[in-house]
Amino acid sequence: xxxxxxxxxxxxxxxxxxxxxxxxxxxxxxxxxxxxxxxxxxxxxxxxxxxxxxxxxxxxxxxxxxxxxxxxxxxxxxxxxxxxxxxxxxxxxxxxxxxxxxxxxxxxxxxxxxxxxxxxxxxxxxxxxxxxxxxxxxxxxxxxxxxxxxxxxxxxxxxxxxxxxxxxxxxxxxxxxxxxxxxxxxxxxxxxxxxxxxxxxxxxxxxxxxxxxxxxxxxxxxxxxxxxxxxxxxxxxxxxxxxxxxxxxxxxxxxxxxxxxxxxxxxxxxxxxxxxxxxxxxxxxxxxxxxxxxxxxxxxxxxxxxxxxxxxxxxxxxxxxxxxxxxxxxxxxxxxxxxxxxxxxxxxx
Numbered sequence: 591x592x593x594x595x596x597x598x599x600x601x602x603x604x605x606x607x608x609x610x611x612x613x614x615x616x617x618x619x620x621x622x623x624x625x626x627x628x629x630x631x632x633x634x635x636x637x638x639x640x641x642x643x644x645x646x647x648x649x650x651x652x653x654x655x656x657x658x659x660x661x662x663x664x665x666x667x668x669x670x671x672x673x674x675x676x677x678x679x680x681x682x683x684x685x686x687x688x689x690x691x692x693x694x695x696x697x698x699x700x701x702x703x704x705x706x707x708x709x710x711x712x713x714x715x716x717x718x719x720x721x722x723x724x725x726x727x728x729x730x731x732x733x734x735x736x737x738x739x740x741x742x743x744x745x746x747x748x749x750x751x752x753x754x755x756x757x758x759x760x761x762x763x764x765x766x767x768x769x770x771x772x773x774x775x776x777x778x779x780x781x782x783x784x785x786x787x788x789x790x791x792x793x794x795x796x797x798x799x800x801x802x803x804x805x806x807x808x809x810x811x812x813x814x815x816x817x818x819x820x821x822x823x824x825x826x827x828x829x830x831x832x833x834x835x836x837x838x839x840x841x842x843x844x845x846x847x848x849x850x851x852x853x854x855x856x857x858x859x860x861x862x863x864x865x866x867x868x869x870x871x872x873x874x875x876x877x878x879x880x881x882x883x884x885x886x887x888x889x890x891x892x893x894x895x896x897x898x899x900x901x902x903x904x905x906x907x908x909x910x911x912x913x914x915x916x917x918x919x920x921x922x923x924x925x926x927x928x929x930x931x932x933x934x935x936x937x938x939x
Contacts, residue, residue: 599793
C-alpha cells in the first residue's frame with residue numbers, strides 16, 4: 591500500500607491527473623499495471639500505448655471504461671476497457687466501479703485507483719487494503735500531531751535511557767530497567783512508522799515533516815539494538831535479529847506488559863521477577879566511544895565479558911585485546927571513564 595500511495599502522492603503526474611478528474615466531477619477506474627494477468631481480464635476498449643500526461647488521463651476518463659497504465663505509470667496502455675475479474679473474489683463494496691476495483695486488487699498484485707464522482711473521493715486499492723486519499727491540510731495536521739506525540743515519547747525515552755546508563759555503571763540494573771527502555775524504543779519506533787505513512791502520502795508536501803522525523807529518530811534504532819544486544823542471551827535457536835523481530839511484532843497490550851514481553855524476548859534472569867539483577871555486556875557504552883568501530887567494541891566485550899570488567903580494565907588489559915594498540919587503549923580507557931562519570935552526574939545532578 592505504501593508503494594501505491596507513493597505513486598499517487600502530491601507532485602506526481604498521476605496524482606495531478608486524478609485531481610483533474612475529481613475537479614471535473616467525473617469518475618474513473620485506473621489500473622497501474624499492464625502485465626499478462628491484467629490483460630487477461632480486459633475486454634473491449636482500445637490500445638493506446640501513449641506517453642502518460644495528466645491531461646490525457648482526464649480526457650480518457652470521460653469514457654466509462656477502465657484505464658490501464660504501465661506499472662510505472664509512464665504510459666497509458668489501454669482505455670475504455672471493461673474489466674472482468676473473478677466474481678468469486680469477496681468484496682465489501684456496493685458500487686460497480688468500487689466493487690471491480692477491489693476484486694482486481696485482491697486477485698492481482700497491482701494497485702487499482704477508483705475515483706468516485708458522487709462522493710468526490712479517490713480510493714487506492716492494494717491487495718486486501720483500501721485507502722481513501724485525504725486532503726493535504728488534514729494529512730499535515732495529523733503528521734504534526736504525530737510529531738508532537740513522538741517528541742514527548744522521545745524525551746521520555748532519553749530520560750529512561752540515561753537512567754539505565756547510570757545504573758549500568760553502578761551495576762544496579764534490573765530486568766525492569768532494561769524492559770522499560772526496550773518498551774519505550776519500540777513505542778517511539780511505532781509512532782515514527784505511522785508518521786512515515788503520512789510522509790509517503792504527502793509526497794513533496796511532506797519534506798519538512800521528513801526532516802523533523804529524521805532528527806527525532808536519530809540514534810533510536812541503534813539504541814534499541816544495542817540495549818537488546820547488551821542483555822540478550824544468544825544460542826543456536828535464538829538470535830538477535832529474531833529477537834528484534836519479535837519485539838517489533840508484539841501486540842500493544844503485550845508490549846505494555848513488561849513481564850510478558852521479557853518472557854517473549856528470552857532475556858536472562860527470572861522473568862517472573864522484574865527486579866532481578868542483570869549485568870550488561872558493555873556494547874551500548876562502548877558505542878559512544880569516539881572512533882571505536884563496532885567490530886572492535888565486540889572484541890573488547892567478548893574479551894572481558896561484562897561492562898564492569900571493562901570499566902575496571904587498565905590500559906595494559908585493553909592492549910591485550912586483538913587490534914587495540916597502546917594509543918587507542920589509553921583513548922578508550924579515558925573515554926569510558928568520562929562516559930561513566932557523565933552518566934552518574936546526569937543521574938544525581
